[in-house]
Amino acid sequence: MHQLPSRRRFLELSGFSSLSLLLGGCALSLVEGVVGKTFEPLNQSVETLLFNPQKLIPEFPESEIEPEALIVNTYRFTPVIDPLTFRLIIDGEVDNPLSLSLAEIQQLPHHTMTIRHVCVEGWAAIVQWGGVRMRDLVSLAQPKSDVRYAYFESADGYYESWDLASAVHPQTLLANQKNGEALPIENGAPLRLASPIKLGYKQSKWVTRITLVNQLRRSQGYWEDQGYEWYAGL
Amino acid sequence: MTDNDLGQRRLSEAQRQGRSPLIPQQSIAAKIFHWLNIISLLLMITSGLQIYNANPVFGGRNGIPFPPIFLLGGWLAGGRHWHFAAMWLFALNLLWYGVYILMTRRWRHRFVSGKDIKALQRTQNQKRRNYAWHRITYTAIIPILLLAIFTGMGMYKPAQFHSIVDCFGSWQALRIVHFATVPLVVIYAAIHSWLSLKVGGSRLVESMFW
Numbered sequence: 267m268h269q270l271p272s273r274r275r276f277l278e279l280s281g282f283s284s285l286s287l288l289l290g291g292c293a294l295s296l297v298e299g300v301v302g303k304t305f306e307p308l309n310q311s312v313e314t315l316l317f318n319p320q321k322l323i324p325e326f327p328e329s330e331i332e333p334e335a336l337i338v339n340t341y342r343f344t345p346v347i348d349p350l351t352f353r354l355i356i357d358g359e360v361d362n363p364l365s366l367s368l369a370e371i372q373q374l375p376h377h378t379m380t381i382r383h384v385c386v387e388g389w390a391a392i393v394q395w396g397g398v399r400m401r402d403l404v405s406l407a408q409p410k411s412d413v414r415y416a417y418f419e420s421a422d423g424y425y426e427s428w429d430l431a432s433a434v435h436p437q438t439l440l441a442n443q444k445n446g447e448a449l450p451i452e453n454g455a456p457l458r459l460a461s462p463i464k465l466g467y468k469q470s471k472w473v474t475r476i477t478l479v480n481q482l483r484r485s486q487g488y489w490e491d492q493g494y495e496w497y498a499g500l
Numbered sequence: 501m502t503d504n505d506l507g508q509r510r511l512s513e514a515q516r517q518g519r520s521p522l523i524p525q526q527s528i529a530a531k532i533f534h535w536l537n538i539i540s541l542l543l544m545i546t547s548g549l550q551i552y553n554a555n556p557v558f559g560g561r562n563g564i565p566f567p568p569i570f571l572l573g574g575w576l577a578g579g580r581h582w583h584f585a586a587m588w589l590f591a592l593n594l595l596w597y598g599v600y601i602l603m604t605r606r607w608r609h610r611f612v613s614g615k616d617i618k619a620l621q622r623t624q625n626q627k628r629r630n631y632a633w634h635r636i637t638y639t640a641i642i643p644i645l646l647l648a649i650f651t652g653m654g655m656y657k658p659a660q661f662h663s664i665v666d667c668f669g670s671w672q673a674l675r676i677v678h679f680a681t682v683p684l685v686v687i688y689a690a691i692h693s694w695l696s697l698k699v700g701g702s703r704l705v706e707s708m709f710w
Contacts, residue, residue: 302581387555493577500659
């Protein structure tokens with residue numbers, strides 16, 4: 267019999283919670299933001315804990331490439347870039363700011379990888395990307411010791427920010443090739459990010475500027491500023 | 501006072517009052533698990549369907565989306581926030597339930613056993629048969645819930661848990677299996693409720709909640 271009061275209390279509590287679920291319908295969009303803000307730090311620390319910046323993600327044989335599966339998601343428009351006058355700027359908290367032409371970038375070691383590209387929408391595609399490692403570009407720019415983030419600006423106005431550890435992972439490329447051929451314009455030519463460790467929306471196309479910084483700004487990325495999670499690690 | 505003493509006292513009280521002595525009793529731990537499981541599954545399914553709608557498993561962009569009444573989160577990012585928050589409630593609830601049935605040794609008599617299978621093969625006693633079917637259904641839900649977590653981990657962290665994706669063959673196969681746990685859970689809930697009513701009537705059903 268001594269259990270009765272606690273059971274009644276439990277009944278009341280569960281009644282309240284189901285009532286609030288029903289009434290909450292209109293306030294859910296507010297709640298959704300609160301839920302995101304409450305749990306994102308926890309999920310992000312678990313992701314960071316799982317992530318090993320030195321560990322290579324297993325790659326696929328070329329026979330498994332799915333050329334049709336990679337869907338083009340464009341956010342505003344497809345910019346027109348003249349490859350002859352194109353310059354990639356690397357600046358911010360660095361000792362050696364750079365302004366590189368495509369010819370200069372092509373002199374850096376070339377890497378290819380066949381990886382799974384995973385979109386936030388739930389689909390995935392096995393793609394082969396070729397290009398230069400972000401870590402090579404970052405080390406050329408000689409970042410100061412307190413640099414922790416990289417901002418990427420695109421020719422169409424898209425912007426993203428990454429944690430530095432993910433940006434200099436050996437499989438984070440600034441790609442100029444897709445599936446063994448020159449990168450098509452709709453996939454981000456002349457240069458786009460490609461990586462097996464981040465969701466697709468982190469992988470900016472038409473990258474024109476990389477800024478290395480020691481803290482995140484208020485705007486963290488085009489989609490993040492609208493509510494997407496920032497870390498977005500796979 | 502132990503649970504057993506309490507049961508005896510209630511039983512004799514019931515006999516004095518001329519009521520049926522068989523009042524189903526559930527431990528408070530089982531009730532809390534049951535409640536949290538229902539709430540977390542509702543959150544997981546509705547937010548999961550919100551994510552599903554961004555690119556339906558069957559048919560992609562041209563696939564048939566679920567109507568808003570079944571969705572939670574308002575849009576893709578909101579659905580993901582809910583899904584990745586409720587997964588902690590869902591998975592940790594299942595974990596502590598596992599620890600609980602191990603610690604209290606309930607695993608030895610709670611779930612389906614050879615006796616139930618034999619009963620289904622031999623007895624014509626309909627009550628015993630219903631009871632056996634009921635034990636089979638609520639035992640079967642445990643691997644389905646674990647499968648939802650397992651496939652979910654593969655989709656959430658395919659770079660870190662690539663072997664999970666590999667063991668389903670392809671990304672699409674993994675998505676199908678993860679999604680299939682939704683109709684399985686819904687069908688299970690219907691059969692489970694119906695069999696509970698057949699086995700123990702509304703008193704058994706209520707004993708699981710209050």
